[in-house]
Amino acid sequence: MSPRADVTEQRTAQIIAAASEIVADNGLDALRMDEVAERTGLSKGTLYLYFRSKHDLSLAMLERVLQRELDTVEGISATAATAEHALREFVDAVIRDIQMITRLMPISYGFLSIAFRNRQVQRALKKYLRRYIDSLTPIIRSGIESGEFQEVDPEEAAIAVAAVVEGTMLLWIYDRSMIDPARHIRSGIEHLLGGLKQ
Amino acid sequence: MSPRADVTEQRTAQIIAAASEIVADNGLDALRMDEVAERTGLSKGTLYLYFRSKHDLSLAMLERVLQRELDTVEGISATAATAEHALREFVDAVIRDIQMITRLMPISYGFLSIAFRNRQVQRALKKYLRRYIDSLTPIIRSGIESGEFQEVDPEEAAIAVAAVVEGTMLLWIYDRSMIDPARHIRSGIEHLLGGLKQ
């Protein structure tokens, strides 16, 4: 018999939050159920009332992080006058949330190597990318239709935009002193926009 | 180099190769000294004659992988007639090695989340990115000097190029059916080139 819905929801969130803190601080490798218990103030046994296994908890954590990042991505685009403006708004939104994004990066990046083998992780990442690209493609498409942009493949262009944003964040991990996410995302996107425009 | 050093070097390479196979197949999490011993045909004790710890072995493995990828990147650019050609050659080289690159991705990506905390990993990745960008920047610069490209910040542009390449590979992990590395790297770089050119 599972706990009452409201308690469940609260506990679930509480546990995921604690796990996320740990992973953000020390990496996915350092995630220990013991420490999750300690940080939540719950007992180890209680964790298992809410998550069948550590793997389940990890997955829930990944899904929450991806959802949060999608909130940033999907929260734009509706109102901008031109496609160019919409893309700039998208970039602004990403940069506005950059603190949170970088804070949570150890979580999603911790799953990357697992993604090669784990179906559930694959599914989560796949869904994430689908929604990510599906947010950007209509912007590109409207730009083409309005004559702002050249006649490119809209999804290809959306993928290029995503690649610049995500790729820059990736390079930032490689060298945090060399890459300035805000500046380099912005300049990368500007170059891309230059190529897209007529 | 004395014969003994030769043996050492050979053993070292052999151990790294075995470890790389394991990680390429099953991820960094699945790297076990036991299995390295089994695959090399050496005893577990012997591994520790060549590497102080598993961590040292991992690091050596990372460095070899990054070096290999740099071989691809640094092996170009000298002869091309124009900057545009040079960049296209770079893209061609990357795509030519795409099989090997994707094969080795679980290795480098396995270290990403570790990079947030581990100095040695940071140093290796930093050096890698430095050389990566240092290979691309002169191409951009020569393009500017020749009047092919606009007056952009050469390093910023190089970072944009790297972001497109690396970002596309990253997105490929998210959804291997949606992203076609060759096609999407090429189209991304073309869009970028469009923005760089006069």
Next chain:
Amino acid sequence: MSPRADVTEQRTAQIIAAASEIVADNGLDALRMDEVAERTGLSKGTLYLYFRSKHDLSLAMLERVLQRELDTVEGISATAATAEHALREFVDAVIRDIQMITRLMPISYGFLSIAFRNRQVQRALKKYLRRYIDSLTPIIRSGIESGEFQEVDPEEAAIAVAAVVEGTMLLWIYDRSMIDPARHIRSGIEHLLGGLKQ
């Protein structure tokens, strides 16, 4: 008995029945209070209102099973014309209930190894055997008195009968394809009868 006592009795029986199902299906090892709660539709806390501990519940379950088997054994013998007929009736009764007996065997057999150490289990099994043998002995004795049987020790002979019946069931567990309980109990008892008769 007050109504409350009725409820108690009913709940108790319900809990024992659920536990018995679990053990019959999956063995004593697989008995979990969680699952008893689930199967009864009661909460885990409630189980402890009716049984002080899991051990108490187990013991109650064992006693019920042994009682059921005694019902088979003790339900005979009164009316038969000869001792030989009475023993054959006993065998018939056992074979008639063989389905139920084999179904419940994981329960009683689950306690066998515990019987070496646990006083309460010992007492339950001891009482069971006493009543079992006490059902058979008078039959043998009457057979001796009537001149049907030789002058054997009646209890020894009763134990031999019980050993054949219980031993055959035991061998059936060893190899269910080799032993046919009905056939082999019958033939074993026939051989024994041949030895007992003048």
Next chain:
Amino acid sequence: MSPRADVTEQRTAQIIAAASEIVADNGLDALRMDEVAERTGLSKGTLYLYFRSKHDLSLAMLERVLQRELDTVEGISATAATAEHALREFVDAVIRDIQMITRLMPISYGFLSIAFRNRQVQRALKKYLRRYIDSLTPIIRSGIESGEFQEVDPEEAAIAVAAVVEGTMLLWIYDRSMIDPARHIRSGIEHLLGGLKQ
């Protein structure tokens, strides 16, 4: 890489012996890898060099016990002049080893309830019974051929003999004060012999 053959054999035997002591003393439920480690003076990790799991160790222990009991059963029958003598020798051998048999009973009996569900345990017990019966059947058959015994089904009779022996041991667990293994096995077999003989 598994340990050297001689060490392996010795360690394996040592571990099984320690486990057997524990189970003989306290039952299969009480078998803890921790305690096996303690009693052998080995570390917990070492146990897992020789047995993949606790279950594997348990099974090896079961097989050794069954083999030991078969040694008693199979070690007879070759030389006796008559079938009757051969069966008596068999009984004598069992009774001679009764101390060891009863000592080891918690081991084999601990597996009985598991036998309902576990294939490996089933296989071990099945093989045991097969060999047990295959030792007795030729004796019965020779008794029939020599005219000593009636024309019974030899395997049925062998099963009856085994049922008396094993069944008596089983009843002994039910009530150790009521059953005297030596006496009751002997008397049970004598009654059976009476029925078998012409």
Next chain:
DNA sequence: TATGAATGAGACTTCATTCAT
């Protein structure tokens, strides 16, 4: 240089039991 048996800390997970409501 090489071995491989041994270690033991530490990870995950289970489950009987309690207790505030």
Next chain:
DNA sequence: CATGAATGAAGTCTCATTCAT
């Protein structure tokens, strides 16, 4: 009477590392 969330001791198993030979 009844609940069910919470507990935490206890168990199995893994694996990097060591060391005597």
